[in-house]
Amino acid sequence: MGERARPVSVAGKVMAILNAFALGDVRLTLSEICRRAGLPLATGHRLVGELAAGGFLERVPDGTYRIGTRMWRIGSQAPAVTGLRELALPHMEDLYEATHDNVQLAIRRDLRVLVVERLRGTRSVPVLTQVGQTLPLHTTGVGKVLLAHAPAEVREAVLAGELTRHAARSITDAGELRRCVEQVRRSGYAVTRDEMTLGAASVGAPVRDADGEVVAALSLVARTRSADLRRLLPPLTTAARALSRDLAAHWRGRPDLFSADRNARA
C-alpha cells in the first residue's frame, strides 16, 4: 500500500488512519500512521486521539497505537465474511478432526486471497497465515483455485503482473502458471509444495454457490515432507462439496447476503 494520495474529507482521513493498520502491523507510532495515511502530524494527532477515545484504536503504554477491540467487534459483524465462516466452521472442524492439519477458508478480493478462517491444532505444521491477511493467488492452494475460477480479466491481470517468489518452488513463470491454472480447472483441485512457505504443502478445493459459481476455497496445509496429498484430497473435496450444498441451501434467494463485489479492494 505504502504512501497514499492525501485524503481530502475528514471521513477519508479517518479511513486512511484505519487503513494504515490493514497491512497487518500490530503497532504503529503516530508518525508512521500519519506517513501511511498521508496526513500532517497535527491532523493525525487529533483524529488518532478521537479514535482512541472511541475504542477504535488503543494506545499502548510505549506510546504506539494498535487496532482496538471495538473495531474488531464491529468488523466481526461483516456478513459477507462471517456468514460464510459460520456455515463453513462445522465442515472445517470435521476436516481438522480427520487430518489434524491446518484448515483454511479463503475468498478472492481483487488480485489477492483473503483468509477468512483458519483452524490449526497443536500438531499442525506452523504456517504464518493469519485470519484477515491477504496472500498471493499464485503461491497458495486456495489462491490457485480462486485464480482458476476467476473472470478471465482477473486471471490475465495476475499472469501479466509480477509473480513474486515466496519460497523455493513458487511458480514465477507466467506460461507455467497458466498451464497450472488450466490443470486446476480441469482436475477440480490445486496442489502446492514449498511455494508459499518452505516445508509446507497444500491442497485446495473450490466452494460453489447455488449457481455453481466458485465463491470461496477450502484448503489443507500440511508438512511437505510427510504429507500424502492424495490422502488429503478425499476429505477436502468432500468437505468443500458439503459446504457448497449448505451455501446453496442457505443463500438461495438471498444472494445479496454474500458479497457481490469480489473485485473490491480487500
Next chain:
Amino acid sequence: MGERARPVSVAGKVMAILNAFALGDVRLTLSEICRRAGLPLATGHRLVGELAAGGFLERVPDGTYRIGTRMWRIGSQAPAVTGLRELALPHMEDLYEATHDNVQLAIRRDLRVLVVERLRGTRSVPVLTQVGQTLPLHTTGVGKVLLAHAPAEVREAVLAGELTRHAARSITDAGELRRCVEQVRRSGYAVTRDEMTLGAASVGAPVRDADGEVVAALSLVARTRSADLRRLLPPLTTAARALSRDLAAHWRGRPDLFSADRNARA
C-alpha cells in the same frame, strides 16, 4: 445502546455510524443508521456514502447497508483479541475433538461478556452465540467465571443492576447470584443449566495470565438433557490450564500485548 448523544466532530460522526452496527444487526437502512447515530439525514447520507466507497460499509441491492469486508479485515488485526485467539485455538480444537460440544472463549468488557471465538461442529447443540457478540455476565458459564474474578466494584455493579431473565433458570436474585459467584471462586469453575438458552447447559473455567490474574474464560456448551457436566469438567479445566501456561510463556514481559483496559466499553 439505542439513541445516542449527537456527535460533534466528523470523526465522532463516523464512529457513531459504525457503532450503529455494533448491536449485531446485519443490515440497516440509512434512516435507521442516522437515528442510531444521532445524525441529520443529509450528514448521514454523505458520510455513509464515503464509508461505502471506502469498503467500510457495503450497500446491499435492496438499499440497506451492512458492515463491509474491509472493516472486518482491519478489525481482525486487533491484537488484544486475535493474540488471545491464536494462542487459544489449538486448545479449543483439542477440547472440541474430545467432546464435540460448542467451545467458547470470552473476555470481560465492562459489565458484559465479549465472545472472542466459538467452535462448533455438526453435532453440537445449536446456540445463538456469535463471535463479536456480548452476553450477560450472570447467565453464562464464561460470564460467571469472569464475574467471580472481576474487581469488587464490577461485581457489585452487576449485583446492583437488573438481572434479566434470559431462559427458565436464569438467576435473577442478587443474593443467589452472590452465593453462586462465591462458589465459582472457591471451586474454580462455573456451571449453568437453561440460564441463557433453553436446552443448553455450560461449564466455564478461568484462563489466567503470568500473574495469576483471570483474563479470559473458556467454556463448553452442551445439551442440558444429555450433558454430564462432571464429565466435561476435566477436559475443560485441563485446556484452560494449558492455555494459561501458554499465555504466561508468550506474554511474559509483554503485558501490553493484552488489552489493559478491560473496563472499556465493548
